[in-house]
Amino acid sequence: MRVLDDISQAVGSTPMVRLSRVVPPPHEVLAKVEFLNPTGSVKDRIAQYLVDKALAEGRIGAGGVVLEASSGNTAMGLAMMSILRGLRCRMVVRRQTSREKLDSLRALGVELVLVDGSLPPEHPESYNRKAQVLAAEDPSIFFPDQHHNRDNNEAHYRTTGPEIWRQAEGRIDLFVAGMGTGGTVSGVARYLKEQDPRIRVVAIDVEGSVFSDHFAGRPLPAPRPYLLEGLGDEEVIGCPEFECIDAMEQVSDGEAFRAARELAAREGLLAGGSSGAALWGVRQVLARETEPRRVVTLLPDSGNRYLSTIYCDRWMAERGFLAAAGGG
Ligand SMILES: Cc1ncc(COP(=O)(O)O)c(C=O)c1O
Incomplete structure (x- = not known):
């Protein structure tokens, strides 16, 4: 165990754990525990890669501003990297983002630009557009653009x-992971399929998002609001490499949250809603398999960020998410 020069050197090399309690044999489910990254999510990986690449290429210099639209996790990673590299950090965040995430960002000195998450994606003040608009106004800003920049993947x-x-x-039969920006599932899918083209990749989307309809070649529905943070989008974005994905499943908020509580x-894995979505997706996939399978999945962030929502009985009950639990 060497001494690190700064905490960004602790990004990655996360543990992989067998989920034998929630998915008993003969199947084997291996989960990559990404919430053990320094700021608590898989997004530290892209924050480190994107910021250090931009610095190396001279796209940002000391004192420059990093600006992004983030549901909170990328923002945390970028906040860490900004502190370590002497940059300023400004984040467009939906007002509906969990209180824990907003408080953590403030604690790391992030300047928050709160937007109304109910605005349609084409609206200039929407979550999808606001960062683009601000970045276009000031060319000195570094805008990683995690939804469209394939450096994310x-x-x-x-x-x-x-x-x-x-x-x-x-030895992997299936890789199952949530699709938010699509960076994780696409980048991992491309790497794994190069090693073994027989590996099948299933991406998990959320009810209300347009990704699944796009993947299936159906006309895009009007997006509907949902509560699961991190997955899906209201419009098709640039990062998902749909050609690397073999199938998609669409989880409901309640299914994802109840599965997170089960984890x-x-x-003993206190994980967020998208981790629950991953477990739900693994089960959907395995229910159709006739042979024992070895599945890898990924737990993107920690449940600590959702104590006032997913892990609050009252919040869950008020939205009807607990009542259904008994019925499976
Ligand atoms: C909690 C959480 N889970 C899953 C994801 C999805 O990862 P990706 O953006 O790489 O598709 C995100 C990304 O926004 C996230 O914040």
């Missing part, structure tokens, strides 16, 4: 994919 192709391949010792209660 590249970070996972270079780090998450190879780590998974090594930890699973090259906590039965595996």
Whole structure:
């Protein structure tokens, strides 16, 4: 265990754990515990890669501003990298983002630009547009643009994919992961399929998002609001490499949240809603398999960020998410 020069050197090399309590044999489910990254999510990987690449290429210099639209996790990673590299950090965040995430960002000195999450994506004040608009006004700003910049995928192709391949010792039937920007599932899928083209990749979307309809070649529905943070989008964005994805599943808020609680209660893994969505997706996929399978999945962030929502009985009950639990 060497001494690190700064905490960004602790990004990646996360543990992989067998989820044998929530998915018993004969199947084997291996989960990459990404909430053990320094700021608590998988997004530290892209923050580190994008900021250090921009510095190396001279696209940003000391004292410059990093600006992004983030549901909170990328913002945390960029906040850490900004502090370490002497940059300023400004983030466009939906007002509906959990209180824990907003408080953490403020604690790391991030300047928050709060937007109304109910505005349509084409609106200049919307979550999808606001950062683009602000970045266009000031060319000195570094805008990583995690939804459209495929360097996001590249970070996972270079780090998450190879780590998974090594930890699973090259024996993987399926990779199942949530799709938010699409960076994780696309980058990992591309790497794994280069190692073994038989590996099938299933991306998890959320009810209300347009990704699944786009993937299936259906006309895009009007997006509907949902509560699950981190997955899906109201419009098709540039990062998902749909050609690397074999199938998509669409989870509901309640299914994702109840599965997250199950991970906590039965595996001791206090993870966020998109981790629950991943477990739900793994089960959907395995229910159709006739042979024992080895599945890798990924737990993007920690449940600590959702104590006032997913892990609050009253919040869950008021939205009807607990009532359904007994019925499965
Ligand atoms: C909590 C959480 N889970 C999953 C994801 C999805 O990862 P990706 O953006 O790489 O598709 C994100 C990304 O926004 C997230 O914040």
